[in-house]
Amino acid sequence: MxxxxxxxxxxxxxxxxxxxxxxxxxxxxxxxxxxxxxxxxxxxxxxxxxxxxxxxxxxxxxxxxxxxxxxxxxxxxxxxxxxxxxxxxxxxxxxxxxxxxxxGPPVSAIRAMGSKSAAKALMEKAGVPLVPGYHGDRQEPAFLRSQADRIGYPVLIKASAGGGGKGMRVVERSEDFEAALASCQREASASFGDDRVLIEKYLVRPRHIEIQVFGDSQGQVIHLHERDCSAQRRHQKVVEEAPAPGMTAGRRAAMGKAACDAARAVGYVGAGTVEFIADPSGSFYFMEMNTRLQVEHPVTEMITGQDLVEWQLRVAAGQPLPLAQEQVPLRGHSIEVRVYAEEPEKGFLPSIGRLVHCAPPAASANVRIDTGVEQGDEISPHYDPMIAKLIVWDENRERATERMLAALSRFQIVGVGNNIAFLSRLVGHAEFRAGTVDTGLIAREGEALLTADAGLPAAAVEAAALWTATQEQRRLREKAAASLDLHSPWGVADGWRINADLGRRMAFSAGEQRRELSLQYGRQGLSIDGEAVRISTAANGLLRYAAGERHTEATVVALGEQLHVFQGGRHTALTLLDPLAHAGEEQDADGGLAAPMPGKIVALLVEPGAEVEKGAPLLVMEAMKMEHTLCAPARGVVQAFLAAAGEQVKDGMELVDFKAAA
CATH class of the missing domain: 3.40.50.20 (Rossmann fold)
Incomplete structure (x- = not known):
């Protein structure tokens, strides 16, 4: 070793x-x-x-x-x-x-599987089933379009040297093919230095099932069961689980054999993943082989009890595989979600900034957190914006699903946008619970998955009001303690008045919603809307209190003008409404479109002076290895572009001078 x-x-x-x-x-x-x-x-x-x-x-x-x-x-x-x-x-x-x-694997295996086109030709010889498509060397746009027309729409354009969902486009109509091809080639060139593509028939409502394989230098090749990665957005995996829902022993054996045949065909050594697309009838087709460890490998580790990184090290040192095929365990069910710094409600744009507060659920035998960042770290614009992988295990899929929902409800992040609420809605979706997920679920159910919970939680507002009051009292006491007059009445901070207790109204907003309550200060403590409150803890972001028979615990994090309240499994960002704080502010109806993050302008899609409808694509920018399209915010005129194609732009830089229609 x-x-x-x-x-x-x-x-x-x-x-x-x-x-x-x-x-x-x-x-x-x-x-x-x-x-x-x-x-x-x-x-x-x-x-x-x-x-x-x-x-x-x-x-x-x-x-x-x-x-x-x-x-x-x-x-x-x-x-x-x-x-x-x-x-x-x-x-x-x-x-x-x-x-x-x-x-990792031998150079010959990387080379053989590095080109998706060459890999498919090799798999065809090995008897591994393939999706109908074109995997040849000719790359002229007109020829590729003719091949797509021959295969029949919808088709999938895929970067030949690609992976990770980059350089992939689904095309529904022939007339959309060349624009999608150009975008796919740009992204493929930027990500992999190779703009060649292949074309495949796009299966309707398919599942994405992959097999973890391992080979050693003694010639043994085995699989460690399958993973279902069907919950995807733009061909990027969002939720992964093992084993695949509804998988029969016979189908598992058939897919495992095909995966091992694929690995043997290239003399594979080390960890690899053979990815298949499966249709509702049960047929499956080879897509690609990733000659490395996968992001989602922890779910395989959880159901087998093996450390795949240790396997990699031992195999690379010349040792044989630790287990034979018949010895590989399969116990329980595991689910993994990828927690990203992104804003789902803004088209999943990456979010950059400092993790002011980052508190994942506690790790245990059933809950695992793999992360490269901690509270206080920066999410930079230079790399993938993943915050963590959250992995759970339980004895069956139903219990694992409930455990994942509970773990997500305890994951707290402040400082950058994140997809935790989106993931909770996805894992809680009826189709996911039923185990009938296909690769189009997120696109099909996007509106429901992106819709935030209705209403402004009364408990969150109550916690924000009590936190605000206790912190005001703490600051007054600290100020009095620092003065020379230790008996100053200003340090008591109990709301005492000569004739009556102090009462005040507090109003908080979240987006367009607003909620108000009444706070009273008395010699016996605070009251909310006439109900006495007993506060036991109000420090380091933790608030515990009782009101009547209700016992409440919340985490409150202040950032700028907002209070982020985590209570009852929900995260609510609240702003204390001060009627004097923003008096006189006005907002200009016209203006520009700003860069949502640092990046490079890839293409300008309309001419200056063009009249456009709301939602019309105006430009394409590349950031964090992905292309993002900026669209018109309203019907109006693009008066000028303020950055040229190929230009690097900073976060917040104005890109388009836009005039809204009257």
Whole structure:
């Protein structure tokens, strides 16, 4: 076994590998960019080296710098994680040339599966079933459109060298094909340095089922059952679970055999995932093979009780697989969700900023949190905005679903937008509960999944009012304690008046909603709407109180003018309404469209002076490795573009001079 390895990645996967290495007594070397100098994986590793500026092309994708760190540190092997260089055959070759073990499959396997077109041809020879499509070398737009017309719509355009949902477009009509192709090629070129695509028949209401495979250098290849990754948005996985709902033993055996046949066809060694698309009839077709560990590998670990990172290390060190096929356990059910810094209500735009408050649910035998960040860390614009993976396990799918909903209700984040409420609605959706999820569920049920819970919770407003009052009293007491007059009546802060107790109205708003209550200060304490309140805790963001027979606990986090209240499994952002605070403010009806985050302008879609309808696409920008389309906020005229195609823009920079119609 190795004594020291280098981890050529960042975020939660780097932290995950470090944890396994620490348990095995292996020292770890981290690499980081200038933007990641204070990151969690850097803090956890035994050694850490900077490999360049924030841009991944100048740091995490610099194979020469990473291998120089391996040489300097004396690392015997490199774990590439997933993403970046994990499926880069050139990097694997460079590792071999430098005498460093690449913890992954042979170069030949990476090369064979690196091109989706070539991989499908290879799978066809191996007898693995394929989706009808075009996987050839000709890439002229007119020819590709003719192939799509031949296959029949809808079709899926997919980057030949792609993965992770990038460089993929579904096309419903022939006349939309070339625009979708151009967008797909731009994204593929930016993400993978290769704009070649393939075309496949897009199956209606399919499921995405993948098989975890493992091979060793002794020639043994096995699978560790399947994962269902059908809950997707824009071809990116949102929820993963194992085993797949409704999977029969016969179908599992057939899919497992096909996956192992695919791995054997390329002489596979190490961890890999063979991905299939399955139709409602039960037929399944090979899509691609990812020659690395997957983001969703924890659900496989939870149902098998195995550490797949440890398996990777042992296989890379030349050891045989720890288990034979018939020894692989399958117990219970596991579900994973990806918690992202993003704003679902704004088209899932990534959110950047500091994690002012980040409190995941407590880890246990049933709840696992894999994360690369902690409270106080920054979510930067340079990398994937994942905050954490939340994984649960229980004895069956129904109980695992309830456990996931409970865990999500306890996950608290303030400082950046997040998708926790969206994930709760998705996992609680009737189709998910029934186990009938297909890849179109999120697109089909988008409105329901994005609709926030109606109403402004009275309990959240009550907690915000009590928190505001107690913090005011605390500040008065601290001020009195700092004065020379220890007996000053101003330090009592009990609301005493000569003739009657103090009463005040407090109003809070959340969006367009508003709620008001009455707060009374008396010698015996506070009252809300005439009901006496007994506060037991009001410090460090935790508020505990009793009102009558009601006992309430809430977490309250102040950020700017807002109070973020977590109570009863809900997160409510409240603003105390002060009628004098914003007097005289006015809002201009016209103006510009601002960049929602730092990025690069990819394409301008209309000419200056164009009259457009509300929702018309105006420009495309690339940020966080994805393309985002900015649309007209109303019917009006695009008077001018304030940034050119190819230009880098900052967060909040005005991009379009827009005049709304009268």
């Amino acid at each position: 190795f004594t020291k390895i280098l981890i050529a990645n960042r975020g939660e996967i780097a932290c995950r590998v470090i944890a396994t290495c620490r348990r095995l007594g292996i020292r770890t070397v981290a690499v980081y960019s200038e933007a990641d100098a204070g990151s969690r994986h850097v803090r956890l590793a035994d050694e850490a080296y900077c490999v360049g500026p924030a841009a991944s092309r100048e740091s995490y994708l610099r194979a020469d710098r990473i291998l120089e760190v391996a040489r300097q540190s004396g690392a015997q092997a490199v774990h590439p994680g997933y993403g970046f260089l994990s499926e880069n055959e050139g990097f694997a070759e460079a590792c071999a040339a430098a005498g460093v073990v690449f913890i």
